[in-house]
Amino acid sequence: MPPSRWSRAAAEAMDTDAIQAAMPSPPISGGAAADRIADALGTPNVIGEKAAVTAFVVRRFVDRGLLADLSANPDGTLHHPDQVDQVCRRKDLADLVAADTPLGPEQAAARLRVRRADFDHMVRLGWVRSPQSIEVRFGTSRAGAVDVALYTTASVDAIPAAHPEVDWEQLRAVEKGRRSPLASLRPAPAPA
Incomplete structure (x- = not known):
């Protein structure tokens, strides 16, 4: 890997490590974040039924800057649980979920x-x-x-x-x- 790419990757890894070290609990997946958001709306995701809130919505929240993605994995996201809980307390949460459905x-x-x-x-x-x-x-x-x-x-x-x-x-x-x-x-x- 060229030095400039390695430096950027190392800096990103250190930022992720610093964030994770400051977290009281491990990061949660996009699916778990979606479940928390659904619960906050009073429409819990139930296994075997169509989800009220999906990881697609969580990815759109990342795109909007409402949630940070702590993962470098393109197939999934990881989120700070406190940040997810903060989003769940928003008064406009239902409107945001509806717009990003x-x-x-x-x-x-x-x-x-x-x-x-x-x-x-x-x-x-x-x-x-x-x-x-x-x-x-x-x-x-x-x-x-x-x-x-x-x-x-x-x-x-x-x-x-x-x-x-x-x-x-x-x-x-x-x-x-x-x-x-x-x-x-x-x-x-x-x-x-």
Whole structure:
């Protein structure tokens, strides 16, 4: 490893070690943080049932700067339990969780009251971006696995206001099998 990379990695490791040394208890996983947040909302996550709050929401809280990720693992997060408890005491916790709740493409299209094909054009146009995807398996084989993009509820809800040039009522009235009015639009050029 080049010296500059090693120095950065060593500094990050020392910061993590210092943080962990100052903690009264070990860090908790993103799943455990999600469980604490769900409990704080009065909607506990129950094994075997759809989770009220997921690790996806916890990752969005990290993106917002509400929680620090103490892990260098891209497949999971670790959090200071006191920081999670502090987030759980926020008066706007329910609103934050609702805004960061994941939606698949079908759910996003239904929320906007448009066809899935229209939502796919919105993605192509760059009107909404997926911060994370999940692997969904069909059957027991990896050959039947597909990646499904997830979108935050807030990012989906923001689309109509961000694009007033679209006649949303007309778009919502397009019948199945008809070409989307969004099909002829081109993505805006990327800023230089």
